[in-house]
Amino acid sequence: MASNIPTDLRYTRSHEWVRKNADGTVTIGVTDHAQHALGDVVFVETPQAGRVLAAGEACAVVESVKAASDVYAPVAGTVVAANGVLADAPERVNSDPYGDGWLWCLAPGEDAAATALLAPAEYETLVAGGG
Amino acid sequence: MVSTTPLFERHEARGACFVDFHGWRMPLHYGSQIEEHHAVRRAAGAFDVSHMGILDVQGPGSTALLRRLLANDVARLGEPGRALYACMLNDAGGIIDDLIAFRRAADGYRLVVNAGSAAKDLAWIQRQCPATGVELRTRSDLAMIAVQGPQARARTAALLAPGEAAKMLALPGFGAAAIDIGNQAAFVARTGYTGEDGVEIMLPGAAAGPLWDALIDAGVLPCGLGARDTLRLEAGMNLYGNDMDESTTPLESGLGWTVALGDGREFVGRAALEAQRAAGVARKLIGVMLDDRGVLRSHQRLRTAAGDGETTSGGFSPTLNRSIGLARVPVAAAGAVDVDIRGKTLRAHLVSPPFVRLGRAVTAP
Numbered sequence: 001m002a003s004n005i006p007t008d009l010r011y012t013r014s015h016e017w018v019r020k021n022a023d024g025t026v027t028i029g030v031t032d033h034a035q036h037a038l039g040d041v042v043f044v045e046t047p048q049a050g051r052v053l054a055a056g057e058a059c060a061v062v063e064s065v066k067a068a069s070d071v072y073a074p075v076a077g078t079v080v081a082a083n084g085v086l087a088d089a090p091e092r093v094n095s096d097p098y099g100d101g102w103l104w105c106l107a108p109g110e111d112a113a114a115t116a117l118l119a120p121a122e123y124e125t126l127v128a129g130g131g
Numbered sequence: 132m133v134s135t136t137p138l139f140e141r142h143e144a145r146g147a148c149f150v151d152f153h154g155w156r157m158p159l160h161y162g163s164q165i166e167e168h169h170a171v172r173r174a175a176g177a178f179d180v181s182h183m184g185i186l187d188v189q190g191p192g193s194t195a196l197l198r199r200l201l202a203n204d205v206a207r208l209g210e211p212g213r214a215l216y217a218c219m220l221n222d223a224g225g226i227i228d229d230l231i232a233f234r235r236a237a238d239g240y241r242l243v244v245n246a247g248s249a250a251k252d253l254a255w256i257q258r259q260c261p262a263t264g265v266e267l268r269t270r271s272d273l274a275m276i277a278v279q280g281p282q283a284r285a286r287t288a289a290l291l292a293p294g295e296a297a298k299m300l301a302l303p304g305f306g307a308a309a310i311d312i313g314n315q316a317a318f319v320a321r322t323g324y325t326g327e328d329g330v331e332i333m334l335p336g337a338a339a340g341p342l343w344d345a346l347i348d349a350g351v352l353p354c355g356l357g358a359r360d361t362l363r364l365e366a367g368m369n370l371y372g373n374d375m376d377e378s379t380t381p382l383e384s385g386l387g388w389t390v391a392l393g394d395g396r397e398f399v400g401r402a403a404l405e406a407q408r409a410a411g412v413a414r415k416l417i418g419v420m421l422d423d424r425g426v427l428r429s430h431q432r433l434r435t436a437a438g439d440g441e442t443t444s445g446g447f448s449p450t451l452n453r454s455i456g457l458a459r460v461p462v463a464a465a466g467a468v469d470v471d472i473r474g475k476t477l478r479a480h481l482v483s484p485p486f487v488r489l490g491r492a493v494t495a496p
Contacts, residue, residue: 039148039357040165042447043426043454061473063426065164065357065447068473087424 003033003127006098011123012074017098018117021105025080029102030062030071030093033127038064041093046082046104053077053106055115060103062093074117076109136181137274137336138343145353153247155182157356164357168449171325171362172490175280176354177346184249185270185333186256188240192264197232197240199398200259202381204391208234214305214320216389218381219252220400224407225377226384228252229369231322233307241318243275243331245371259399274339278351279329279362281490284321286349287330290342299330312342324359326366326488364455365448367418367484373429374416374443374457382407383459385416385484412462416443418484419456421470423477427456432471435464435481442470450487457484 005011010018015034019027035041043063053059053073060071082104086092093101118126133156142149147158158179160167170176188197197205203217214233218226228248233241244252253269260267278287288296295310299319302308307320317334334342347353360370367385369375375384382390382404390404419442421427427445440460448455460468460481470479485493 039160040163042165043424045425063447065361066159068426068428 003031003036003124004098005031005033005120005124005127007120009098009120010074010117011120011126012072012117013126014072016071016074018074025105025107026075026077027102027105028071028074029097031123032097034069035094035097035101038062038066038069040065041090044083044086044090044093044103046086047079049079049081051079052109053079071103073106075106075115076111077106078109079104080107081105134182136179137339138179138181141340141343142179142353147353147355150356152182152356153245155246157182158353160355160357161353164355164361165449167352167354167358168361170352171280171327171354171358172450172487173280175278175282175286175329175351176358177343177351178277178279178354178356178359179274179339179343180277180331180359181274181336181339182246183275184242184244184246184252185273185275186242186244186249186253187235187268187270188242188256188265189236189238189268190265191238192261193238193240196256196260196265198396200256201230201232202390202398202400202404203232204394204396205232205234205240207391208232210234211236211239212306212308214307214322216305218386218389219255220380220398220403221377222399222403224380224382224400224403226371226375226379226381227255227377229371229375229386231320233318233320235307235318241270241333247372270333272336273333274336275331275333276339276342276346277323277325277329277331278346279323279325279327280351281328283327283329283351286351287332287346289349290345302330313338313345324366324368325362326368326485327362327490361446361449364444364446364457365450365485365487367457367486369416369457370444374459379459380404380407382412383414383416414440414459415462415464416457416459417464418482418486419445419458419468419470419479420451420482420486421454421456421477421479423479425472425475425477426454427470427472427479429456433458433460433479434469434471435460436466437461437463440464440468448486450490451492455486
């Protein structure tokens, strides 16, 4: 099944996406490929606003009918908001992974720019290779 | 080496997401496991369960053999065309497998066993089998389709010739009969693993495809093993290998009702069960409902006022919109419990299964 990989985002090897917002914050979620692999999402736990995250830190949990999966911070920074809609509508992660199904919003730390993220074409190669 | 069922190409064509289950490549879901679950609770769903083991036991010694091998008593079946649920035990009373035994003739039975246990079951039965008087035959030539849900029997009957449809609709619970489906001889049972009404149809592999297609055309939704698991969990039915195995007895697994001790019949495991009962059964299998937000999974630690226990199955209940599970706990445990989920302590409470029966939430006592 072909995955939707928007060209205006950056990606991680652990299947998160990162969107740079105009105000300097970044929004983070899981990719279409990830939601499809997880199956129906039934519970999402997001990090609290104010929490300081290191790059690669496990900070959210997406539980599907199949299993619980950690979601990792793609870049270091401070959480500024989490998607409260998911508490009552976790299925948004399946139906709109790049929109209503976003997980949290982060103010990147000073060293965040150094973190290597994947370009859309690189992520597409990763997914095509079975990653 | 992975096996596939005669319906594999059809599952592939529908875009199924597959899972390897005890050496079989089986559909996990066809898009949304939750939609499939609801279809079975509200209308009708079809499951390819051709991976299950089918073993015919025939001959003048078959009744005596099964009365010795099964903790439930096939002599209770009376006339051909009836079935019962039973555990097959080892000498220590541990459960080798759970199965359904159908009486098909005065001296003929059919056992339907778990896919993951089929080879082990056959070896065990062969070891116990007398030299003459019993013939064992594995029926890997047969496919099996479970049609489940409040509309399951009506939608299946609509595909049959009138006389055959009447025969199918007249089956009582745990009744079974030889019924022709499209000129093919099939064996149809009013059994299932979902807590809903329905039938399970065993028929030659080559005939399974046309029946599957006709069921879908009749509005029956194809369902995968994912929905099968959440449906059986809501129905409070054990999954072999999760909720019970060779290290647990029926008395510790909520299955005391399937053990026929009354008549003094000698069966494998009887002495161990009697000794366990005399000493006092220490553990029980019971339902768990999560009160906090989260999802129960198997092997999570439960803390009860009577001591620690462990979840044996867990998941999300689409009907109740909350997480439920089964757990093995000290026999005195009841009421509120704490459960360790991924490093956090969440609140839950113990209930008597089932959670859902015939489409409705069952209020726990």
